[in-house]
Amino acid sequence: xxxxxxxxxxxxxxxxxxxxxxxxxxxxxxxxxxxxxxxxxxxxxxxxxxxxxxxxxxxxxxxxxxxxxxxxxxxxxxxxxxxxxxxxxxxxxxxxxxxxxxxxxxxxxxxxxxxxxxxxxxxxxxxxxxxxxxxxxxxxxxxxxxxxxxxxxxxxxxxxxxxxxxxxxxxxxxxxxxxxxxxxxxxxxxxxxxxxxxxxxxxxxxxxxxxxxxxxxxxxxxxxxxxxxxxxxxxxxxxxxxxxxxxxxxxxxxxxxxxxxxxxxxxxxxxxxxxxxxxxxxxxxxxxxxxxxxxxxxxxxxxxxxxxxxxxxxxxxxxxxxxxxxxxxxxxxxxxxxxxxxxxxxxxxxxxxxxxxxxxxxxxxxxxxxxxxxxxx
DNA sequence: GCATATGATTTCTG
DNA sequence: CAGAAATCATATGC
Numbered sequence: 071x072x073x074x075x076x077x078x079x080x081x082x083x084x085x086x087x088x089x090x091x092x093x094x095x096x097x098x099x100x101x102x103x104x105x106x107x108x109x110x111x112x113x114x115x116x117x118x119x120x121x122x123x124x125x126x127x128x129x130x131x132x133x134x135x136x137x138x139x140x141x142x143x144x145x146x147x148x149x150x151x152x153x154x155x156x157x158x159x160x161x162x163x164x165x166x167x168x169x170x171x172x173x174x175x176x177x178x179x180x181x182x183x184x185x186x187x188x189x190x191x192x193x194x195x196x197x198x199x200x201x202x203x204x205x206x207x208x209x210x211x212x213x214x215x216x217x218x219x220x221x222x223x224x225x226x227x228x229x230x231x232x233x234x235x236x237x238x239x240x241x242x243x244x245x246x247x248x249x250x251x252x253x254x255x256x257x258x259x260x261x262x263x264x265x266x267x268x269x270x271x272x273x274x275x276x277x278x279x280x281x282x283x284x285x286x287x288x289x290x291x292x293x294x295x296x297x298x299x300x301x302x303x304x305x306x307x308x309x310x311x312x313x314x315x316x317x318x319x320x321x322x323x324x325x326x327x328x329x330x331x332x333x334x335x336x337x338x339x340x341x342x343x344x345x346x347x348x349x350x351x352x353x354x355x356x357x358x359x360x361x362x363x364x365x366x367x368x369x370x371x372x373x374x375x376x377x378x379x380x381x382x383x384x385x386x387x388x389x390x391x392x393x394x395x396x397x398x399x400x401x402x403x404x405x406x407x408x409x410x411x412x413x414x415x416x417x418x419x420x421x422x423x424x425x426x427x428x429x430x431x432x433x434x435x436x437x438x439x440x441x442x443x444x445x446x447x
Numbered sequence: 448g449c450a451t452a453t454g455a456t457t458t459c460t461g
Numbered sequence: 462c463a464g465a466a467a468t469c470a471t472a473t474g475c
Contacts, residue, residue, distance in 0.1 A: 308470080308471065308472095309453075309454045309455060309470075309471060309472075310454085310471090310472080311452085311453065311454075311471095311472065311473080312453090312454080317453095332463095332464085350455095351454080351455090353463085353464090354454065354455060354456090355453090355454075356464095357463095357464065357465075357466095358453070358454070358455085360464085360465080361464095361465065361466065361467090362452095362453090364465090365466095448475105449474105449475090450473100450474090450475085451472100451473085451474085451475100452471100452472075452473070452474095453470100453471085453472075453473095454469105454470090454471085454472095455468100455469080455470085455471100456467100456468080456469070456470095457466100457467080457468070457469090458465100458466085458467075458468090459464105459465080459466075459467090460463105460464090460465080460466095461462105461463100461464095461465105
C-alpha cells in the first residue's frame, strides 16, 4: 500500500503541477493561484484512487453506489486521462512490435487465387470466368464437352456459395463480437481507464483473429477448387474422336495444302467453325498430322491420294462440268513439295522407300494445287 | 487383350 | 510464342 500511495502522490504531483501530458493530455486549469487548491486536488486524486482500489472489497450494491459516485467526481476525467496516458506509455513496447504488420503474403495468395478462379469477387454467371481460366491454362481445348463443362461450373458454384455463406457468417460474427467488446470496453471505461486508442487496438486484435479464421476457410476453399479443377482437367483428357465429317474437312485442307500445311489463324478459325471444334483443336490436329505424316509418308500415301482425288473432284465440279475429269482417273498428290518448317524433312522424304511417293515429291509431275473451296492455287 | 489410331499435353527449340 | 517432337491416355478395330 505504501507503494501505491507513492505512485498516487507522484501522479498527483507531476500531472497537476502544470506539465501537459505527452498526448496533449488535458487537465482543467487550476482555478486558483494558491497552493491550497493544488493540495486539495492531490487529496481528491488520492481519495479517488483509494476508493477505486478498495471497491472490490465491498458488497455489490455498495460498489455500485461507489462507482456511480466516482463517476461523478469532478476530478475523475482528469485522473483517467492521466492513467490512460501512463498505460499508453507502458504498453508502447509491447504493441510497437505487433502493430502495422504487413499484409500476409499467404493470405494474399489465397485471395488472388480465389479471385482468379471466380470464387471470390463479383458474380459472373457461376464461375464462367473460372472455367474460361481453366480452359486457357490448359491450352484452351475444352469447348465442346459441355457436359463436363457445366458439371464443373455447377460444382464451382456450389463451392462459391458455401464460401460466401461461411464468409458472411464469419464477418457477421466478427462484427457482432467487435460491437460487443467495444460496448463492453466503453462501459468499462467509466470505471477503469481505457483510452479510445486501446479500444481501437482491441478491435484490431479481434479482426486479426477473425481473419486468421477466414484464412482457414479460404485455404480449404482453395483446396476444394484445386481438387475440382484437377478432376475437371482429368476428365477433359478423356478424348473423343472428332466426327468423320470433321476429320474429312481437316484432311481435305491438309492434303490440298501439303506444300505448306500451316493454316493461318483465319483459316484455323474457319476450319474450327466448319468442324465444330475449337481453334486450338485445329492447331493440335495439324500439329499431330504434320508430324505423323512426316514420320511415315508411306503410310499416308493412300490417304493422300484419296484426298487428292477428292479435291480434284470438288475442283472439277466447282470449275466447270465441261472440264474432263481425267485427274480423277489418275490420282496424284496435288503438289510438288512438302515444305516443313524443319528443313531436314526434305531429306527424310527423299530417303523414303516409297518410290511412287518419292517420284511425286521429287519428280517432274506437278499437279495443280486446289484450295478446299475448289479454287486452283 | 492387343496393336494401332488419335486427340491432348508436355517439353524442347528457334 | 508457334511449331516440332516426344509422350500420355484413351478410342477403336480386330
